Amino acid sequence: MQLYLAPLQGYTEFLFRNAYARHFGGIDKTIAPFLPSGLGVTVKHKRIKDLWKEHNELIPIDPQILGKSAPEIVPVGKYLFDYGYDTLNINMGCPIPTIRAKMRGSGILAYPEMVEMLLEKLYNELQNKISLKIRLGNESAEEVKALIPVINQFPLKELIIHPRIGTQMYEGTVDLDSFSWCVENAKAPIVYSGDIFDLATFKKMQNKFPGISRWMIGRGLLFSPFLPEIIKKNDCSWVKDELYRFWEFHNDLEDEILTYRDRPKNQLNKLKEYWRYFSQAFNDSENIFFKISRAADFENFRIIIDEIRKNGIWRAGLTENDQFTFIKFL
Ligand SMILES: Cc1cc2nc3c(=O)[nH]c(=O)nc-3n(C[C@H](O)[C@H](O)[C@H](O)COP(=O)(O)O)c2cc1C
Incomplete structure (x- = not known):
C-alpha cells in the first residue's frame, strides 16, 4: 500500500x-x-x-x-x-x-x-x-x-x-x-x-x-x-503520547516560513492559513481559529500558540473507530 x-x-x-x-x-x-x-x-x-x-x-x-x-x-x-x-x-x-x-x-x-x-x-x-x-x-x-x-x-x-x-x-x-x-x-x-x-x-x-x-x-x-x-x-494508541511532535513540526514550519517568505505580514498570514486546518485537531476548534485569525503580530500569535500548547485538547485520531468530523468555518 x-x-x-x-x-x-x-x-x-x-x-x-x-x-x-x-x-x-x-x-x-x-x-x-x-x-x-x-x-x-x-x-x-x-x-x-x-x-x-x-x-x-x-x-x-x-x-x-x-x-x-x-x-x-x-x-x-x-x-x-x-x-x-x-x-x-x-x-x-x-x-x-x-x-x-x-x-x-x-x-x-x-x-x-x-x-x-x-x-x-x-x-x-x-x-x-x-x-x-x-x-x-x-x-x-x-x-x-x-x-x-x-x-x-x-x-x-x-x-x-x-x-x-x-x-x-x-x-x-x-x-x-x-x-x-x-x-x-x-x-x-x-x-x-x-x-x-x-x-x-x-x-x-x-x-x-x-x-x-x-x-x-x-x-x-x-x-x-x-x-x-x-x-x-493500523493503530492510533500511540498518538496521545507523541503530540509533542506536532509542536516540533509547528516550530519547524514557522522557521521555514520565516526563511522563505519575506514580509512579516505575509509570514503571519501564511501561518494563520495553516491554522484553518490545524485548529480542527483540537476541541473548540472554531474558537481557536477565531483567536489566531485575529492575532495582530507575531508576538501576539506566539502567545496564543503557547496557550493552545498548554491547554488545548487534542481530539484528532485518538480513537480507532471514531470518524473525524470536519467543521467548516470561514
Ligand atoms: C486548498 C486546496 C488546494 C488544492 N490544490 C490542488 C492542486 O493544486 N492540484 C490538485 O490536483 N488538486 C488540488 N486540490 C485537491 C486535493 O488534491 C484533493 O484531491 C482533494 O482535497 C480531496 O482530497 P482530501 O479530501 O483528502 O483533501 C486542492 C484541494 C484543496 C482543499
Whole structure:
C-alpha cells in the first residue's frame, strides 16, 4: 500500500513538505500543487521553484500542470523532463469557477474529444510519463463514463480520482458508486483521493475497494498530521503520547516560513492559513481559529500558540473507530 500526500495549492508547497517530512512518516510520494500554464517556449527556472531538487530531497514528487492545450503544457513538460522529472501530472480536477470556465481543470472533463486531442499531442511531443488527476466530471458524474474509454487508449502511469464533480467544489459527499464504475472500467492504476480523515474511514474504503493500493490524503493530513502513520501502523494508541511532535513540526514550519517568505505580514498570514486546518485537531476548534485569525503580530500569535500548547485538547485520531468530523468555518 502506498500513501500519497495530495497537492493542496497554498499549503503543501516545499516549505510544508520538508517540515512535515522531518517530523512525520507514512507518506511515500506526493504530487506538487499545480504550476499554472502559460504560453511561450521559454520556461524560467524560478517558475518551478517549488520543484527545485534542493527543495525536494525528502519526499519523492511528481510535478503537476494545469492547462488545456499542448502549446501551454509541452514547453514546461520538456523543461521538467530535462531537469530530471520523468513524470508529468495533468490537473483535470481543479473546481475553481474561473478556471473551469476556461475549460481548464475539471472544465475539460465535459469534452472528451479535447482530452483525447491533448493526450495525443502530449504523447507525441513529450518523453515524460503522463498521469492524470481527475474528478468524475464537471457538471455531472455521467461525464466520466464518456471520458474513461478515451483515456484508456493511452498508457497512463496512473489515474488519480477525486470522486466529486467540479460544480460541487468540496461540498457534499464523495460518489463511491461512480468511483466503483471507474475502478471496473479504467485501465490505468488508480489512486483514490477524497475525504480520508481518519483510520475508520480508511479501513472502510480499503474493504470496499480491495484492488486499490494507492491512496491520497489531503486535508486529513492537515487536520491530523499523524494520520499517514496511523494508517500504516493500523493503530492510533500511540498518538496521545507523541503530540509533542506536532509542536516540533509547528516550530519547524514557522522557521521555514520565516526563511522563505519575506514580509512579516505575509509570514503571519501564511501561518494563520495553516491554522484553518490545524485548529480542527483540537476541541473548540472554531474558537481557536477565531483567536489566531485575529492575532495582530507575531508576538501576539506566539502567545496564543503557547496557550493552545498548554491547554488545548487534542481530539484528532485518538480513537480507532471514531470518524473525524470536519467543521467548516470561514
Ligand atoms: C486548498 C486546496 C488546494 C488544492 N490544490 C490542488 C492542486 O493544486 N492540484 C490538485 O490536483 N488538486 C488540488 N486540490 C485537491 C486535493 O488534491 C484533493 O484531491 C482533494 O482535497 C480531496 O482530497 P482530501 O479530501 O483528502 O483533501 C486542492 C484541494 C484543496 C482543499
